[in-house]
Amino acid sequence: xxxxxxxxxxxxxxxxxxxxxxxxxxxxxxxxxxxxxxxxxxxxxxxxxxxxxxxxxxxxxxxxxxxxxxxxxxxxxxxxxxxxxxxxxxxxxxxxxxxxxxxxxxxxxxxxxxxxxxxxxxxxxxxxxxxxxxxxxxxxxxxxxxxxxxxxxxxxxxxxxxxxxxxxxxxxxxxxxxxxxxxxxxxxxxxxxxxxxxxxxxxxxxxxxxxxxxxxxxxxxxxxxxxxxxxxxxxxxxxxxxxxxxxxxxxxxxxxxxxxxxxxxxxxxxxxxxxxxxxxx
Ligand SMILES: [Zn+2]
Numbered sequence: 001x002x003x004x005x006x007x008x009x010x011x012x013x014x015x016x017x018x019x020x021x022x023x024x025x026x027x028x029x030x031x032x033x034x035x036x037x038x039x040x041x042x043x044x045x046x047x048x049x050x051x052x053x054x055x056x057x058x059x060x061x062x063x064x065x066x067x068x069x070x071x072x073x074x075x076x077x078x079x080x081x082x083x084x085x086x087x088x089x090x091x092x093x094x095x096x097x098x099x100x101x102x103x104x105x106x107x108x109x110x111x112x113x114x115x116x117x118x119x120x121x122x123x124x125x126x127x128x129x130x131x132x133x134x135x136x137x138x139x140x141x142x143x144x145x146x147x148x149x150x151x152x153x154x155x156x157x158x159x160x161x162x163x164x165x166x167x168x169x170x171x172x173x174x175x176x177x178x179x180x181x182x183x184x185x186x187x188x189x190x191x192x193x194x195x196x197x198x199x200x201x202x203x204x205x206x207x208x209x210x211x212x213x214x215x216x217x218x219x220x221x222x223x224x225x226x227x228x229x230x231x232x233x234x235x236x237x238x239x240x241x242x243x244x245x246x247x248x249x250x251x252x253x254x255x256x257x258x259x260x261x262x263x264x265x266x267x268x269x270x271x272x273x274x275x276x277x278x279x280x281x
Pocket of ligand 1: 137138139140141142172173174175176177
């Protein structure tokens with residue numbers, strides 16, 4: 001097993017570019033499970049779960065709240081749960097430690113903003129489905145994405161009985177309509193200038209490492225994932241000097257035959273694997 005770890009460390013050291021692809025499994029290894037009705041969910045959203053009948057964070061994200069004060073009670077608590085006064089997890093610390101001096105780019109569907117929190121450069125991040133700390137106009141009347149940290153933490157602190165006071169609720173500075181978090185929960189999700197720039201940044205990164213040693217590091221992406229896994233597997237095929245490295249548990253660890261000769265997979269807890277890699281580095 002140590003040999004496999006050493007090989008991964010060597011590949012990372014030699015790489016001219018590293019693309020990290022991350023999804024829900026990475027968050028789970030940090031202890032954040034948006035699909036679970038667990039203790040964290042009950043502690044943070046238990047009363048809302050009883051009131052509206054949803055049973056996980058992800059169900060809450062898609063719930064049609066009857067009013068703005070109720071909607072913001074949920075989304076400001078979500079911000080609070082993910083980020084407010086939270087220490088960076090050891091998982092994210094180790095991941096950053098492993099690649100911080102390298103030329104890297106991150107593509108993720110996680111909405112918890114934990115890459116930014118851990119120190120990853122914003123211009124090296126493509127958050128495909130947005131993140132819970134940014135705001136946009138719900139009418140998509142204009143393109144601007146607004147940092148929502150201050151307003152979200154205020155709404156979280158001052159809510160009562162599952163409702164945010166009206167005077168704290170943000171409204172669009174252009175059309176005066178409602179706002180929402182910049183997360184892909186409905187058709188209003190903005191893929192405007194800011195999203196396009198991130199997407200373009202990712203494409204440019206791929207173009208610039210053409211012909212060089214490239215590592216595709218996939219963390220906690222499901223075996224059938226089309227959004228992140230399929231593109232990373234394609235890049236592995238297209239790039240002669242690509243190495244595909246994937247960490248996942250049991251049957252979710254999937255390496256197709258077409259790329260098996262260029263791949264390294266480790267079956268296990270991402271948290272333990274990253275810790276081991278940092279210790280050996
Ligand atoms: Zn507007």
